[in-house]
Amino acid sequence: MQNEVVSREEWLEARRALLAKEKEATRLRDSVNAARLALPWVKVDRDYVFETPEGRKSLADLFDGRSQLLIYHFMLGPDWDAGCTGCSFLSDHVDGALPHLNHHDVTWVAVSRAPLDKIAAYKQRMGWKFPWVSSFGNDFNFDYHVSFSPEDLAKDKVFYNFTPMPPADANDELPGLSAFYCNDKGEVFHTYSSYARGPEELIGTLMMLDRAPKGRNEDSTMNFVRRHDEYEEAAKAPSCCH
Template sequence: MEHSVVSREEWLEARRALLVKEKEMTRMRDRVNAARLALPWVKVDKDYVFDTPAGARALADLFDGRSQLVVYHFMFGPDWEAGCPGCSFLADHLDGAIVHLNNHDVSFVCVSRAPLDKIEAYKRRMGWQFPWVSSFGSDFNFDYHVSFTREDLAAGPVFYNFRETPPEQAHDELPGLSSFCRDTDGTVFHTYSNYARGGEEMLGTMMILDCAPLGRNEGSTMDFVKRHDEYETRPKAAACCH
């Protein structure tokens, strides 16, 4: 992108115009957040069992004594050798947040269909500490519309991101986030889910890049992202055009 070079006074005028739009976006985010909190809840009637380092655990157990649970649906299929690079990029942002979430009565866990031994091996490779469990053998991923069988994909559109999605735009595993609340009597409710780019604001790196001179500098969404141990030692330099 070509950029003009102007005086400080002209820059300040342009920056103030942008500030108006940024404030509009902030107020819109506040309104969207309020609408999210006002969503109705759905009681979770099915008994889901997860394979965890501490043994088999129910969905209610994943709350770990707290009243709220946020699940990130991490793309890692049973026959995959490694987790999704995009999900891994998001996971790099999690460890520092866990203590703050826990202190705010929120538990956070990643869930994948890969067997637990694969999850644990990949977690060690990446150096992560956050909770991560396996839903292998469970309907959980299918019921929350982030996993699809070959038969599902061959049959036509699949239900993803709250709409029918053509199979060529789908995959056997797709990303998402789901939130749950646990009542004092142990009843669990599904309160919220988002998919596709819905969780983008969890990506702190992207928010910083949005403030960098060249922004995200991508051809397609996150096309530059690799697992953090797969980047070149010396990144290629990009010229700032003006």
């Protein structure tokens, strides 16, 4: 399949029209970013304890001396054999960003309900370096609406992405991103959460594909994605370039 082929002058006209839309989207994104920063905060009153390779840590400990914390709710349940493919896809983009985040007063931590040994094994398989801790045994995932008990799934609705949804559309684990702030007194505040496709902009590969001639070239959302060690060698497409 090939798009319409036109002269350079016609292409420039179409490209300028698209540029106007791109600039409009950029201004809208700037406005959304400003609104996100202006959100009110909620003080975290519960004492969560996480299992980490360095021992048990509180939520405040996870900040690692910084004032801002981004937590990625990684789908890896207690009885899962491997992490979620989509979460793994996003996480492939994290390690390179860590020095930039850390030097801008931001700590990144992944949290899953799987026991620490399962997390460590999958992290080693994927070759990742970012901090990843276990919330097994506490209610953190349930309180932030990314994990659901059998009792939750037996109800008429579960709460995800700020709205009730049919349990048939849910899973025992779902993805999300949450942000927290820690002040000089050690008080922690929940400032932001995003679910479903909300964290998609963190996936640089998708942003690159959006600019390729065929785009994401998918039948459904990210159905082409595999864990990075599960791809088969792709046959090269027929091309005039040799």
